[in-house]
Amino acid sequence: MTVASALALVLALLLVSIAAWTVVTRRTFAAVEGFVAYGLLLSIAWVALSAIDVALTEAAIGGGLTGVLLIGAAARLRTAETALSAERAGAPLRWLAAAVSAAVAGAIAFGVLLLPDPAPTLAPAVSEHLPSIGLGNAVTAVLLAYRGIDTLLESIVVVFALIGVWSLAPDHLWGGYPGPRQYADPNSILAYLARVLPPIGIIVGLYIFWVGADLPGGKFQGATILAAMWLLVMMAGLTDAPPINRTWLRILLVAGPLLFIAIGFAGAVTAGAVLAYPEGYAKLLIKVIEAALMPTLTLTLALLVAGAPERTAPP
Amino acid sequence: MNVPTLFGLCAAALVGFGLYGVITNPQPLRKILAFNLIGNGVFLLFGAIARRGAAAGFGGDPVPQGLLITGIVVAFSATALAVALLLRLFQATGTVTLTDDAPTKAEADDRGV
Numbered sequence: 001m002t003v004a005s006a007l008a009l010v011l012a013l014l015l016v017s018i019a020a021w022t023v024v025t026r027r028t029f030a031a032v033e034g035f036v037a038y039g040l041l042l043s044i045a046w047v048a049l050s051a052i053d054v055a056l057t058e059a060a061i062g063g064g065l066t067g068v069l070l071i072g073a074a075a076r077l078r079t080a081e082t083a084l085s086a087e088r089a090g091a092p093l094r095w096l097a098a099a100v101s102a103a104v105a106g107a108i109a110f111g112v113l114l115l116p117d118p119a120p121t122l123a124p125a126v127s128e129h130l131p132s133i134g135l136g137n138a139v140t141a142v143l144l145a146y147r148g149i150d151t152l153l154e155s156i157v158v159v160f161a162l163i164g165v166w167s168l169a170p171d172h173l174w175g176g177y178p179g180p181r182q183y184a185d186p187n188s189i190l191a192y193l194a195r196v197l198p199p200i201g202i203i204v205g206l207y208i209f210w211v212g213a214d215l216p217g218g219k220f221q222g223a224t225i226l227a228a229m230w231l232l233v234m235m236a237g238l239t240d241a242p243p244i245n246r247t248w249l250r251i252l253l254v255a256g257p258l259l260f261i262a263i264g265f266a267g268a269v270t271a272g273a274v275l276a277y278p279e280g281y282a283k284l285l286i287k288v289i290e291a292a293l294m295p296t297l298t299l300t301l302a303l304l305v306a307g308a309p310e311r312t313a314p315p
Numbered sequence: 316m317n318v319p320t321l322f323g324l325c326a327a328a329l330v331g332f333g334l335y336g337v338i339t340n341p342q343p344l345r346k347i348l349a350f351n352l353i354g355n356g357v358f359l360l361f362g363a364i365a366r367r368g369a370a371a372g373f374g375g376d377p378v379p380q381g382l383l384i385t386g387i388v389v390a391f392s393a394t395a396l397a398v399a400l401l402l403r404l405f406q407a408t409g410t411v412t413l414t415d416d417a418p419t420k421a422e423a424d425d426r427g428v
Contacts, residue, residue: 065391109327127371127373151385
């Protein structure tokens with residue numbers, strides 16, 4: 001066994017043990033903390049699977065934003081969640097659930113061992129058409145060109161999810177500020193980090209967005225880092241989330257997907273198919289779409305974590 | 316055993332533990348967390364299959380890798396919506412129980428929650 005496969009084995013065992021622990025531990029807060037560590041280990045697993053773009057996304061979203069979201073919710077629900085642990089399912093149901101889960105896991109494992117060899121792959125097809133798009137990063141080419149429809153629908157889905165979160169506001173709070181106002185000691189380490197980290201984080205986020213054309217990175221990873229920086233400043237109480245009735249905010253939230261749709265339909269005239277790019281302009285148009293999606297994604301991802309409006313709108 | 320098969324089996328175990336957590340944990344936040352474990356398992360299986368498709372100089376098939384990025388972002392937005400629903404339920408009733416005899420808004424107000 002080589003060193004790499006030994007490391008992969010240790011990683012897989014760690015992942016499964018932490019996952020099992022987050023399910024069986026009694027304290028919700030501890031489970032959420034375990035889940036954050038698990039998210040970071042999972043991003044190492046993506047590196048082991050040679051999926052660097054996915055690893056960046058997982059580290060930023062799976063480990064980072066999901067962690068912030070769940071820790072915030074666990075802190076607010078601490079008493080309610082503890083009271084519910086008395087409702088724990090009885091032994092017969094637990095055994096039945098264990099049997100069902102083991103059967104499902106066993107069926108998937110069986111499928112994994114029976115996967116066809118050699119594996120079917122679209123990599124040669126991607127490689128063949130990559131020069132006509134002018135991008136060096138095949139994953140970005142898949143996201144914005146070959147499977148552009150998925151990315152378009154996804155950018156709409158995240159905005160719809162935000163509309164769903166906002167619509168949970170009670171009537172009198174509609175248009176108000178999302179979430180509770182955050183306060184932190186101005187001399188605390190959190191407030192210090194919220195001043196020192198964002199300038200570095202903004203550069204890193206924009207860099208990851210820009211190199212995404214040729215190297216691992218892209219708009220999702222970059223936007224998530226920008227969103228994380230904004231959330232950090234919000235959590236340290238140095239700034240507040242904008243009230244959701246702001247016109248500039250609503251325009252920016254739909255601008256990215258709308259431009260994507262416009263360029264997509266323009267392709268029907270200029271390149272003969274919806275979401276196709278005219279010869280020689282593919283890279284330029286892809287970067288324009290990505291640049292327009294950046295503010296939309298940054299705002300949407302951060303405001304999804306900030307939550308539904310809980311304070312009245314300013315006059 | 317090669318690395319893609321190893322993580323494929325790891326993915327199967329994640330789905331199993333996640334499913335068990337969704338069924339048995341009474342707390343909704345824990346169910347959301349367990350549901351994310353199932354999602355991670357599905358993604359990891361997809362990633363293992365992408366790794367098996369390595370060809371043409373790529374470390375893995377870039378088509379599933381691109382779809383994975385889309386999937387992770389959508390899973391995050393679904394989780395955020397679920398957590399927002401849960402927090403709203405807590406604000407409205409003062410509890411997050413999913414049992415049938417959960418108090419209504421009016422009853423919760425009577426109790427001064």
